[in-house]
Amino acid sequence: MPELPEVETVVRSLRPQLIGRTILVFEPIWPKVIEAVLLDDFTAAVEGQKIKDVTRRGKFILLHLDSVHLAVHLRMTGTLFITRKPVTDFQHITAVFHISAGEKLFFRDTRKFGRIYLYRDLEVLDRKLGIEPLGVGFTTEWLWENLRIRKRQMKALLLDQTFLAGLGNIYADEVLWRAKIHPLKLSNTVSSTKTKALHEAIGTILTDAIAANGTTIRDFTFQDEQTGGFNNELQVFQKEDSACPRCSTTIRKIRAVGRGTHICPRCQRQ
DNA sequence: CAGTAATCCTGCCCGC
DNA sequence: TGCGGGCAGGATTACT
Ligand SMILES: [Zn+2]
Numbered sequence: 001m002p003e004l005p006e007v008e009t010v011v012r013s014l015r016p017q018l019i020g021r022t023i024l025v026f027e028p029i030w031p032k033v034i035e036a037v038l039l040d041d042f043t044a045a046v047e048g049q050k051i052k053d054v055t056r057r058g059k060f061i062l063l064h065l066d067s068v069h070l071a072v073h074l075r076m077t078g079t080l081f082i083t084r085k086p087v088t089d090f091q092h093i094t095a096v097f098h099i100s101a102g103e104k105l106f107f108r109d110t111r112k113f114g115r116i117y118l119y120r121d122l123e124v125l126d127r128k129l130g131i132e133p134l135g136v137g138f139t140t141e142w143l144w145e146n147l148r149i150r151k152r153q154m155k156a157l158l159l160d161q162t163f164l165a166g167l168g169n170i171y172a173d174e175v176l177w178r179a180k181i182h183p184l185k186l187s188n189t190v191s192s193t194k195t196k197a198l199h200e201a202i203g204t205i206l207t208d209a210i211a212a213n214g215t216t217i218r219d220f221t222f223q224d225e226q227t228g229g230f231n232n233e234l235q236v237f238q239k240e241d242s243a244c245p246r247c248s249t250t251i252r253k254i255r256a257v258g259r260g261t262h263i264c265p266r267c268q269r270q
Numbered sequence: 271c272a273g274t275a276a277t278c279c280t281g282c283c284c285g286c
Numbered sequence: 287t288g289c290g291g292g293c294a295g296g297a298t299t300a301c302t
Contacts, residue, residue, distance in 0.1 A: 001295075061294085073296085073297085075295085075296055076279095076294085076296065110279085110280065110281070111280060111281080111294095112279050112280075113278070113279070113295080124286090150271090156273080159296085161296085161297075164276095168296075169295075169296085256288055257273090258295090259294085259295070259296095260294075266272075
């Protein structure tokens with residue numbers, strides 16, 4: 001499940017390989033990969049355009065072209081990669097960008113939830129997304145004020161991309177455990193001490209995960225099948241039935257906010 | 271406003 | 287062994 005650290009890892013890997021290249025041909029293997037734009041319009045808008053930069057916003061990979069922007073969302077099982085090796089199994093390839101210098105950029109996605117969006121004005125996407133957790137505006141004060149004025153279950157709020165852009169199921173569980181907050185705790189009842197701890201947890205865990213090239217739970221790879229190194233540093237995610245690293249209580253897997261959720265029942269009280 | 275559930279899609283796990 | 291049913295999961299949408 002690519003979240004902010006995994007997407008950042010992909011962007012850092014692709015940026016030097018893509019900047020300055022031109023998209024020659026767009027090949028939609030599975031046309032529904034294009035969202036909210038007619039395929040012909042998409043193809044016409046993209047072909048012949050030069051890639052000026054590759055950046056990240058939330059969990060989106062942004063390809064900045066001459067006159068439009070592409071936003072790629074990997075969802076659960078998507079991977080975006082360049083390879084010179086011949087690809088023979090196209091069962092899970094949803095799109096191919098043929099770029100200059102004979103290279104090909106592949107979008108592979110077993111679950112087919114991933115999408116490519118076209119934006120003429122990036123502001124439209126930017127407005128929909130919440131604050132960047134590693135941006136300068138994300139402070140303890142900002143978090144305190146914004147938890148206080150809402151009455152939301154904490155895990156739901158952390159997963160809400162219009163509130164905070166970038167966390168998914170793995171890192172939401174990890175930061176809540178680190179800050180000792182129960183996932184169903186209402187945001188307006190979180191103490192200032194725990195708000196401070198949560199802010200610290202988000203910054204530290206995301207930064208460490210990026211440094212480790214992310215977490216590979218299932219399909220996540222970058223740069224020719226390399227996997228993330230943060231798996232070894234997970235404390236609670238998929239650790240049900242093992243001991244809490246902090247207090248040795250057995251980690252439990254519960255259902256919260258409609259998703260599998262891992263908690264220490266002792267460290268994280270409601 | 272907040273929460274729940276259906277939707278999309280397919281590999282995988284479980285039970286018989 | 288093989289088959290079928292059901293589940294998981296990010297984001298959006300429709301309800302309550
Ligand atoms: Zn504990």
